[in-house]
Amino acid sequence: MDLFLQQTxxxxxxxxxxxxxxxxxAMVFSTMGLINFAHGELMTxxxxxxxxxxxxxxxxxxxxxxxxxxxxxxxxxxERIAFRPVRNASGATMLVTSFAVSMILQVxxxxxxxxxxxxVFVPEILSESVRFGGLVIGVNKIAAIVTTIVMLxxxxxxxxxxxIGIAMRAAAEDFSVARLMGIRANTVIAGAFALSGFLAGxxxxxxVSQRASVDxxxxxxxxxxxxxxxxxxxxxxxxxxxxxxxxLGFIEIYLAAYLPAGMQEFRDPIAxxxxxxxxxxxxNGLIPxxxxxxxxx
Amino acid sequence: xxKLLISTLLxxxxxxxxxxxTLRVGVATAQTGALAPFDTPVIDGIHIAVDEINQAGGIDxxxxxxxxxxxxxxxxxxxxxxxxxxxxxxxxxxxxxCDADPALAAIGVVTEAQIPAISTCASSPTLPxxxxxxxxxxxxxxxxxxxxxxxxxxxxxxxxxxxxxxPDTQYTTMPLYFAEVFEKLGGKMLGxxxxxxxxxxxxxxxTRIAALDPQPDVIxxxxxxxDFPSMLKALRAAGVESQMIGSDGIDxxxxxxxxxxxxxxxxxxxxxxxxxSPLEAFNKKFExxxxxxxxxxxxxxxxxxxxxxxxxxxxxxxxxxxxTLRDAIANLENVQGATSMITxxxxxxxxxxxxxxIRVKDGGRELIGQPTPDAALIPEPRVQ
Numbered sequence: 105m106d107l108f109l110q111q112t113x114x115x116x117x118x119x120x121x122x123x124x125x126x127x128x129x130a131m132v133f134s135t136m137g138l139i140n141f142a143h144g145e146l147m148t149x150x151x152x153x154x155x156x157x158x159x160x161x162x163x164x165x166x167x168x169x170x171x172x173x174x175x176x177x178x179x180x181x182x183e184r185i186a187f188r189p190v191r192n193a194s195g196a197t198m199l200v201t202s203f204a205v206s207m208i209l210q211v212x213x214x215x216x217x218x219x220x221x222x223x224v225f226v227p228e229i230l231s232e233s234v235r236f237g238g239l240v241i242g243v244n245k246i247a248a249i250v251t252t253i254v255m256l257x258x259x260x261x262x263x264x265x266x267x268i269g270i271a272m273r274a275a276a277e278d279f280s281v282a283r284l285m286g287i288r289a290n291t292v293i294a295g296a297f298a299l300s301g302f303l304a305g306x307x308x309x310x311x312v313s314q315r316a317s318v319d320x321x322x323x324x325x326x327x328x329x330x331x332x333x334x335x336x337x338x339x340x341x342x343x344x345x346x347x348x349x350x351x352l353g354f355i356e357i358y359l360a361a362y363l364p365a366g367m368q369e370f371r372d373p374i375a376x377x378x379x380x381x382x383x384x385x386x387x388n389g390l391i392p393x394x395x396x397x398x399x400x401x
Numbered sequence: 402x403x404k405l406l407i408s409t410l411l412x413x414x415x416x417x418x419x420x421x422x423t424l425r426v427g428v429a430t431a432q433t434g435a436l437a438p439f440d441t442p443v444i445d446g447i448h449i450a451v452d453e454i455n456q457a458g459g460i461d462x463x464x465x466x467x468x469x470x471x472x473x474x475x476x477x478x479x480x481x482x483x484x485x486x487x488x489x490x491x492x493x494x495x496x497x498x499c500d501a502d503p504a505l506a507a508i509g510v511v512t513e514a515q516i517p518a519i520s521t522c523a524s525s526p527t528l529p530x531x532x533x534x535x536x537x538x539x540x541x542x543x544x545x546x547x548x549x550x551x552x553x554x555x556x557x558x559x560x561x562x563x564x565x566x567x568p569d570t571q572y573t574t575m576p577l578y579f580a581e582v583f584e585k586l587g588g589k590m591l592g593x594x595x596x597x598x599x600x601x602x603x604x605x606x607x608t609r610i611a612a613l614d615p616q617p618d619v620i621x622x623x624x625x626x627x628d629f630p631s632m633l634k635a636l637r638a639a640g641v642e643s644q645m646i647g648s649d650g651i652d653x654x655x656x657x658x659x660x661x662x663x664x665x666x667x668x669x670x671x672x673x674x675x676x677x678s679p680l681e682a683f684n685k686k687f688e689x690x691x692x693x694x695x696x697x698x699x700x701x702x703x704x705x706x707x708x709x710x711x712x713x714x715x716x717x718x719x720x721x722x723x724x725t726l727r728d729a730i731a732n733l734e735n736v737q738g739a740t741s742m743i744t745x746x747x748x749x750x751x752x753x754x755x756x757x758x759i760r761v762k763d764g765g766r767e768l769i770g771q772p773t774p775d776a777a778l779i780p781e782p783r784v785q
Contacts, residue, residue, distance in 0.1 A: 107612050114604035121601075211433055219437035220696065221626040223658035231662050233638045240611065242638035245604070311601065315631040317655045321435060322627065325599045360605030368595045369568050 106238035111361040117245040119353020120252030121310050123346045125330035126337060127259070128303035130345035133334070134276035134393065135296040136191060138198040142182060142205040143330065144323020146301050148213060150175040150308035151224065151318030158225030172305030179301025183294055191293070206323070213320035221319040230313050248310045255306055256346060259299075263342070268295045276340065277394060336379050338389025347390045352379070423465050424714060424721045426451075426707075427487030427495040429507065430521055434475025438626075439499040439699055443521040444470075446703025446739075447496070449683075449690055454707065460714045464721065466707070473498060477506035488514040493721045494710055501525040501571045508532045517727040519709070522702050524649065525571035526782035529750025537730055537750045539706050540649070543571070543623070544782055546669040547578035548774040549756045550621065550646045553667070555586040559618035559644060563591045563610060565632065567624060569598045571784070575623035575648055581780045583619075591617045596628065603632040607639035617643050625650025630659055637662045654696050657764050666761040671698050672740030673757040673768045683739035698740060705738030709745075709752075712736040741771075751782075 125143070132140045150171040157167030186205045190197050230244045263269040268291065274282040275292045283289055311326060312318055329352065337348025355378050359371045367374075382390070428447070430440040451466045459465040469490055471483040480498060484507035487495055495511060495518040497504040504520040505528065511518040512535050519537045520528060526542035554562065562583050564576035580590050591613060594606045610616065620643045624632055629651050636645070647656075647668035656663055674681040680701055687695045695701070713729040714721065720729075731750070736743045741755035758769040 107608065110608045110612075111605060114602070114608060117604070118602045214433050214437055219433070219441045220653065221438060221655050223655040225658070228660055231634050231638060231660070233640065240638075240640045242604070242635070244634075244638065314601065314634065315627050316634065316659055317627045317630050319438070319627050325601060329601075356602070357605045361609065365593065371595075372597055 107361075110239055110241075111357055113239065113241055113245060113249075114361075115354045115357035116350075117242075117248040117353075118357055119350035120248050121307055121326075121349075122329050122333045122353050123252060123349030124255060124303050124307040124310070125326050126333035126345035126349040127342060128300040128307070129327070129330045129334045130337075130340060130342050131272075131296050131300045131303070134340040134342065135272055135279070136187070136198075136293050137195055138187060138202065139331065140182075140187075140300065141199070141202040141327055141331075142186075142209065142323075143300065143304055144325075144327030145206050145209040146175045146178050146182075146304035146323075147308035147311060147326055148209070148318065148320065148323045149178045150305045151312045151322060152213070152217060152222070154309065154312055155222045155224045155318050158223075164225070164227050168309050171309060172302060175305030175308060176298050176301040179297040179304065180294055183297040187297075188290075188293075191289075206327075210320050210323075217320065219320065221317040224312050224316050224318055226313045226316045244310075244314055247313075251306060251310060255303070259342075262299075268292070272296055272299075332376075332379060336382060336389060338386075338392040340393035341389065341391050344389050344391035344393065351382070351390065355379070422459070422463060423467050424460065424494070424710070425467050425469060425490070425492040426710065427484070427490070427492035427516075428468055428470040429473050429480055429483035429487055429495060429497060430470075431475040431498045431503070432472035436475040436499050436503070440521055442695070442697050442699040443499065443703035443706070445687075445691070446683075446700040446705075447707055448703075449687060449700075450704045450707035450711075452690075453686075454711060460711050461719055464714060464719060466710075473503060475503065477503045480504070481506045481510055483507075484510045484518075488516060492516065493723045493726055494519070494713075496521060496706065497523075499523055501528040504528060504536070505531060508536055511535045514723070515727070516723040517730055519706055519730075521706065522699055523572070524575075526751045527571060527784050529748075530782055531784070532750065534731075534750075535727060537745065538752060539702060539709070540752075541669070541671060541754050541756045542751045542782070543575040543648075544578045544780045545774060546648050546756055547575050547621075548582050548779045549758060549772055550648070550667065550669050551579045551582035551586065551588075552772070552774060552778065553758055553769065554619045554621075554644070554646060555583060555588055557644075559588070561589045561591050561615070561617045562619040562621060563613075563617035563643070564593045565596060565606060565620065565622040565624065566593065567596050567598050567628075572650070573598065573623050573625075576621045578780045579621045579646075582778055583621075585778065596624065596632070598624075598628060600628060601631060603628075603635035604639065606632075607635040607641060610636065610643075611639040611641050616641060619644045619646060621646040623648040623650060626653060626655050630655060633659065633662050633666070649698075652698050652759070657761060657766075660764070663761045664763075667769065668759055669756050670759055671702055671757065672755065673698075673759060673766065673771065675768060679737060679739050701739035705740055705743060708738045709733065709736055709743060 153171040153174040233242045271287045333348035333352045338344030473480040480503040497520045499522040501523045524540040529536045566576040567573035645666045649670040652670040672680045717725045717729040733745045744753040760767045
C-alpha cells in the first residue's frame with residue numbers, strides 16, 4: 105500500500121509538470137490554432153538562464169524569476185518575428201514554421217553555447233527528501249506538486265477575472281466574433297504567447313532542477329509529452345490540457361511501476377496505446393474544447 | 402584541343418607525386434544533433450593533433466594531413482551520404498561518428514570503396530564485428546569497461562547488484578555485460594530496470610529499488626547525461642544508498658557539479674591525467690591552444706585517433722593508399738596516444754587500451770586505478 109501511495113505521489117509530480125507544459129501549448133492553440141513545437145525551446149532558454157545565473161552566483165530564488173522572465177520575453181519575440189507573419193496562413197504552414205523556429209534555436213544553442221550538457225546549479229535542498237510515515241517524498245516532488253497547484257489556481261483566476269483572460273477565452277470560442285466585439289487580435293495573441301512562455305519558464309525550472317543540467321536539445325521530450333497530453337485532454341481546451349497532463353503522468357508512472365520486468369521495454373508503446381484507447385472512446389479528448397467541432401464518423 | 406588535352410595530362414601527371422605528399426582524411430561526424438556532445442570535443446582533439454603534425458612538417462616530416470570535414474547532423478542517412486561524398490573526393494581514411502548506429506550506416510560505402518574507417522568514440526564491441534574489415538573503433542570496448550567495473554565492485558566486497566539500462570542503443574546496454582561478469586565472479590544480481598533515452602522521470606524505478614530489502618550493494622548503469630543526473634538524484638531522493646557505477650558517457654563537468662548526490666560515484670573512462678602522463682601534457686597543450694582546460698577526456702581521444710593514423714602511415718612506409726593503410730592499422734601495436742597505449746594487432750578492430758576507474762571525490766576526480774582486466778573474464782561481444 106505504501107508503495108502504491110509512493111508511486112501515486114510520483115505520478116502527481118510528473119503529471120503536474122506535464123500539465124503545465126500542455127497548458128502552455130493549449131494556450132496558444134486555443135487562440136490561433138498553432139501547435140507551437142518551439143515551446144520546448146522556450147524551456148531550454150529558461151534553462152540556460154538558470155545556468156548563467158548559477159555561474160554568476162545569483163541566488164537561486166532570483167534566478168528562477170529571471171529564467172521565467174526570459175521565457176516570457178522569448179515567447180513574445182517569437183510570436184512577433186516568426187508567427188505573426190504567418191498568422192493567416194494554413195495550419196500546416198504554421199506547424200512547419202514552429203518546427204523551423206525550434207531547429208534554428210537548437211542549432212544556435214549548439215553553436216554559440218555548447219553542444220554538451222551544461223551543469224546547472226541547483227540548491228542541495230532540492231535533492232533531499234522528507235519522510236511522512238512510510239513515504240519518502242523528494243523535496244523537488246513536493247515543489248513540483250505545490251507549484252502546479254498554485255499555477256493552476258492563479259491561471260484559473262486570471263482567465264475568469266482578468267480582462268485579457270476573458271478576451272482570450274472569448275477568442276478561443278470564436279475569434280472572428282470576438283474581434284467584432286472590439287477585442288484586439290494582436291493583444292490577445294501576444295498575451296497567449298506571453299502566458300505560454302510563463303508556463304514554459306515555470307515548467308523549465310521544475311524540469312531542469314530535476315536533472316541539474318541543460319542541453320541544446322532539451323526541449324524535444326517535454327514538448328512531445330505536452331503535445332500528447334494536450335491531444336489526450338482535448339486540443340484547445342485548457343482544462344483538458346491539465347487533465348491530459350495528469351492522466352499521461354499517471355499512465356507513465358504506473359506502467360513503470362507495475363509492468364512486469366520483461367515488459368518494461370514496451371512501456372512507451374503501451375502508454376501510447378492507452379492514449380489511443382482513450383481517444384477511441386473520447387475522440388475529442390477528455391474535456392473537449394467547445395470550439396472543436398470534430399465529429400465521430 | 403589536343404594541346405589542351407596534353408597539357409591537362411601533363412599537369413595531372415605532375416600533380417600526382419605532389420598529391421602523395423598529402424594524406425586526405427575524410428571526417429564525417431556529428432557537429433550538430435544528439436551526438437554532437439561527443440563528436441565536437443573529439444574533433445577539437447583531432448585539430449590539435451593535425452596542426453601539431455603539420456607544423457612539424459607532416460607525418461614523418463613530409464606527408465601533410467588535409468582534413469575534409471562534413472557535418473552529419475547525428476543522422477544515419479546523412480552519415481552514409483557524407484561518407485560517399487568523401488570517398489568521391491579521394492580520401493584515404495574516414496572518421497565516422499561516435500555512436501555505432503550512424504557509423505554502421507556508412508559501412509556499405511566504406512567497404513565498397515575499400516577505405517579504412519574509424520569511429521571517433523563508439524565503444525560498442527559489435528561495431529567492428531558487424532562493420533567488417535574496414536571498420537575500426539577508437540575507445541575501450543563496452544565489454545572491457547564493464548569487466549573492469551564489475552571486477553572492482555566484487556573486489557570491494559560488494560556481493561549484490563542491480564542494473565538500469567536502456568535498450569535504445571548498443572552503448573546503453575553495457576550493464577548487461579556488467580551483470581554477466583559480476584555473476585561469473587560469484588556476485589548476485591537482484592534485478593534490472595530499463596528506461597528510454599531522454600526520459601525525464603526516474604522516480605518509479607527509484608521507488609522500486611528503494612523498496613527492495615535488502616538494497617543492492619551496487620547499482621550499475623551506462624546512462625549518460627542528461628538522463629544520468631536525473632536518475633542519480635531520483636535514486637538518492639528515494640533513499641537508495643547503494644554504490645553507483647557508471648561509464649565513460651558521464652565523464653563530464655555536469656557529473657562533477659552535482660554535489661553531494663554524486664559523491665563516491667565510480668565510473669570507467671579512457672584515461673586520467675596522472676602526473677607526468679601524456680594526457681597531462683595533452684591537457685596543457687589543449688589549454689594553450691583553446692585558452693581553457695578540456696572539459697572531457699574525449700578531446701584526448703580525438704588526438705589519439707590522429708596518432709593512430711600517423712602511426713599507420715609510418716608503418717606503411719609513407720603510403721597513403723587506403724588498402725595499405727587498412728592493413729597497417731590492423732597491425733599496429735603500442736601506439737602512444739594521449740590517453741593510453743593503443744594496440745589493434747590481434748583484435749578484430751576494437752583497440753586494446755587502458756581503462757581508468759575514477760571516483761568522484763569532493764566534486765573532483767580521484768583515480769582508483771587503471772587495471773588491465775583478465776582476458777578470460779571479458780564477455781563476448783553481442784548484439785543486444
